[in-house]
Amino acid sequence: MGHGAGGDLSDEEWTRLEPHLPANRGRGGRARHRSDEALGRSRGGLTCKIHLAGEGGRRPLGFVVTPGQRGDAPQMIPVLEEIRVPRQADGRPRTRPDHVGGHKAYSSRRNRRHLRRRQIKHTIPEPRDQRANRRRRGSQGGKPTGFDKTIYRRRDEVERTVNRLENFRAIATRYDKRAYVFHGTVTVAAIRLWLRPG
Template sequence: MGRGDLTNEQWHRLEPHLPLAGLRGGRWASHRKVINGILFRERTGIPWRDLPRRFGKWKTVYERHRRWSADGTWERILQAVQADADAEGRIDWSMVGVDSTSCRAHQHAAGARRKAPRVPKKRSTPRQHRPDEGLGRSRGGLTSKIHLASEGGRKPLALLVTPGQWGDAPQLIPVLERIRVARQGEGRPRTRPGHPSADKAYSSRRIRSYLRRRHIKHTIPEPKDQRTNRRRRGSRGGRPAGFDKELYKRRNEVERTINRLKAFRAVATRYDKRAYVFHGTVTLAAIHLWLRT
């Protein structure tokens, strides 16, 4: 076992949720060796062709990652690992932080063809396939943005990749709606966070109305200009937004989650041309964070 490879304990947690080998007409290479190769590339950020020989053919490792990113296999594995953690009581639902981070795109990440992905008939296009490829141009050049929700234990619950110039507030609702932790046995998956927290960028009437409609208590500070406008309107401005300073101190948890994700160099800097491949890269990094416990 090399540095950064899956430990035996992590492999035992992950193996039951992997697709069965040999269903595509041929014998697959070892899942463990291939996944270790994908993690090595994510951790170091090297080109696929430069993978060490101990992981096998680089093309096999890349194609496995690309295929599982395209059909949503990584997302299903993430949900399964989260379900195991929830059954063991390892998810802290008391505070769910929402935030975003920008990732500079490498020059090799640009230039993807503007062509719709091939999707089998009678199936909708997976949401990780984006026509804009999740790339946007801002002051820093080509960037992508990762929006995520994390639980109190500094592990991601849901994530979303958008172009770098997109705002934060419009993505809070889509991120929260992606939280879906299945329960062991009977019962619907858990989709409602315990207590979301976010910074001033997420303060808006639409977001507060959405959370109120779902009976979700939240901690989002109100910017000074919004307070001034509300007071100026008098009784028509509505009630002041509730805010707990002590609970807001836990906002650092989501920022520390982002730091743990961006410890993977292929997440901190985007090298993937396709948005769905980069989404799979970030999802696998999130899976590894869950396996560490």
């Protein structure tokens, strides 16, 4: 996701990061189940994901850490709920972006319904299987989703935010075993990105 530092939430974008992790082993050398610690099995082995909302200047706004095998679409709303942009005047922080753009992995009827209910414009491509399912249902499948290729090109801004986070070795490799410690590591890295000029 994306928006400006001055409280202007205009162009939000989404992405995910999947660092590969060394196996965490318990006594006897057997791998322990760690989904409660945001560790889980995926094709890359024992991994985790960082679902990230970022503004156009390659700085994170909010994130959620999940096990590697968790689906992406259910994480969109929790990440949106992490965004808090203070207003220059007094008042509650701003939590609703003007526009959300994201990877097709975040496409779901539930997410689109949530964005429409909150009156948030969005640019999220519809995967081929969802498009075929909608057509198969006919008039009950709903209207085709709008998609603006020009706006979608800005999604690379959040990819670059992820790349900047991956420059921190502690995030790229995740040595932290506990989820709350890793969450703190990502938070510190995000603060450093906000403090860096440019």
